[in-house]
Amino acid sequence: MTDQDTHNVYRIRDISSNDRPRERLAELGAGALSAAELLAILLRVGMPGENAVQQGQRLLQKFGGLSGLHRVSFDELCHQKGINTAKACQIKAAIELGRRLPREDSESRPIIKSPSDAAALVQYEMSGLPQENLWILLLDTRNRVLKIDRLYQGSLNSSSVRIGELFKSALTNSAASIILVHNHPSGDPTPSPEDVALTRAARQAGKLLDVEVLDHLVIGLKNFVSLKDRGLGFNG
Known part of the structure; x- marks a missing residue:
């Protein structure tokens, strides 16, 4: 990435304050955000010509949603435009946490037999x-x-x-x-x-x-x- 590219990177703070995912999550709760916005919080920065929300949208579209991001291999995710090892780790970790939650809830819920x-x-x-x-x-x-x-x-x-x-x-x-x-x-x-x-x-x-x-x-x-x-x- 050149110095010019670095200056052109779109960060979350470059997005209109009303549309910033972090601010929207703090005000409205995580449930009010789209999957792309939640991904943007993980990605933090986009790339030249593409902010973090747009990058999240592109990844979701390419892999067919969150289920596709779960299935894609770590190596393939790392080879996506604008995705480095750190970003791939964050995405995979977040999806794995979400995957484990229903199982944990199910195991912790008592069954009423009497x-x-x-x-x-x-x-x-x-x-x-x-x-x-x-x-x-x-x-x-x-x-x-x-x-x-x-x-x-x-x-x-x-x-x-x-x-x-x-x-x-x-x-x-x-x-x-x-x-x-x-x-x-x-x-x-x-x-x-x-x-x-x-x-x-x-x-x-x-x-x-x-x-x-x-x-x-x-x-x-x-x-x-x-x-x-x-x-x-x-x-x-």
């Missing part, structure tokens, strides 16, 4: 709460926990809880089923008539939305009750 499994996830935290709280365990098709959503705090009954809110997060996270969990600050997990009514209303809504309500647990001080095991709100 009411005890579900209670074990929340018992310690919920049993000492001074107010009633309603949480929802979102599960995938294999009963792995996708997320624990903390929805309500205060007096809970079928009229105060908006049934639609129970399923909003489930639909957003593509949950196949949910488990309702709430605590009794008194320490006695005996289900109330309101608990049963809430369970019944949630199950009816779940059938319409194709999201199964697997159970409703009431957490006490040292124990819990499964409404499903007792047949409360799950008959019919």
Whole structure:
């Protein structure tokens, strides 16, 4: 690269401030950036006549997207215009981190096989709460926990809880089923008539939305009750 070429290299700071990938990531989050912009952050600088974002776009187009960049050999990537060993290492390292994430998430997500499994996830935290709280365990098709959503705090009954809110997060996270969990600050997990009514209303809504309500647990001080095991709100 000649001295003239060096002066003509397009750096991220040469891009309009509104379009700079680093600034956009800091302001909007990584999810708001295109794949080319994320690559530009790794590449840092472009080359004469091509800024880092354009270079990222060219690489994605040449190899058919991120999956192609994953498959291409390290040596071939190093031979691409404007890509040196350091840039190739950064690209390959970033893609490998992304590849490992779903596997790590999958391995770390507990599988719910029984009411005890579900209670074990929340018992310690919920049993000492001074107010009633309603949480929802979102599960995938294999009963792995996708997320624990903390929805309500205060007096809970079928009229105060908006049934639609129970399923909003489930639909957003593509949950196949949910488990309702709430605590009794008194320490006695005996289900109330309101608990049963809430369970019944949630199950009816779940059938319409194709999201199964697997159970409703009431957490006490040292124990819990499964409404499903007792047949409360799950008959019919």
